[in-house]
Amino acid sequence: MRIDKFLSNLKYGSRKEIKQLLRAHEVKINLKRVIDPATSIDPNKELVFIDGEQVFYKESIDIMIYKPVGYLSANHDSMHSVITSLIQAPYDRFDFSIAGRLDLDAEGLLILTTDGNFAHHIMHPKKHIEKTYEVMLDKPFVHHQALLNGIFVKDGYNDEYFAKAIAIKKNKEYVTIIIDEGKFHQVKRMFQAVGYEVLRLKRTRIGNLELKDLKPGEYKEFERKDLE
Numbered sequence: 001m002r003i004d005k006f007l008s009n010l011k012y013g014s015r016k017e018i019k020q021l022l023r024a025h026e027v028k029i030n031l032k033r034v035i036d037p038a039t040s041i042d043p044n045k046e047l048v049f050i051d052g053e054q055v056f057y058k059e060s061i062d063i064m065i066y067k068p069v070g071y072l073s074a075n076h077d078s079m080h081s082v083i084t085s086l087i088q089a090p091y092d093r094f095d096f097s098i099a100g101r102l103d104l105d106a107e108g109l110l111i112l113t114t115d116g117n118f119a120h121h122i123m124h125p126k127k128h129i130e131k132t133y134e135v136m137l138d139k140p141f142v143h144h145q146a147l148l149n150g151i152f153v154k155d156g157y158n159d160e161y162f163a164k165a166i167a168i169k170k171n172k173e174y175v176t177i178i179i180d181e182g183k184f185h186q187v188k189r190m191f192q193a194v195g196y197e198v199l200r201l202k203r204t205r206i207g208n209l210e211l212k213d214l215k216p217g218e219y220k221e222f223e224r225k226d227l228e
């Protein structure tokens, strides 16, 4: 890859601005100063420094984040705060895909990754990755058997599908439910189908990744082997 493309991908400026940066600042690949924007670099093997400071780079970055209520699972929005606005240096120079959205009024574990294929892989319906949700309903829950047997609900395209809970634990209106799909508003619609409204919804687990001690807005990198 060319050094100007590398730095421009990391949001150091347009190709034209990188050309100026290379002249005005000391940009080094390992120990060697570079001026020519066409100089090639292997970012997986070589280090880049700008005025002595190392440029942070990783081929792919996988992050688990605690989405707070009121944040949109998106990269840009004109009305609401978006989840990626919580990402700070050095990760904020990267573009993240969101694997499995949470509703605006929902909170909990969300996966962000710079690798679009990985995001796709996590969300693929055939993968059946388990997710745990803790919900608060509008009244004490007694219809657990119906959700364990399965019920028909509508997806985001208004097509009916058969949704089934893998496990349910309940304590009055507080319910923990495990499902292995991720259709549009799935948890809310499953409870709605048996006559309940979800007042609060928190995702606490995706595969083997658990929210655990992350606080709202906090995030950390994870290893792919810890997901499945």
Ligand code: URA
Pocket: 101, 102, 103, 106, 184, 185, 186, 187, 188, 189, 201
């Ligand atoms: N199911 C929902 O209804 N909402 C979410 O945000 C996630 C799962």
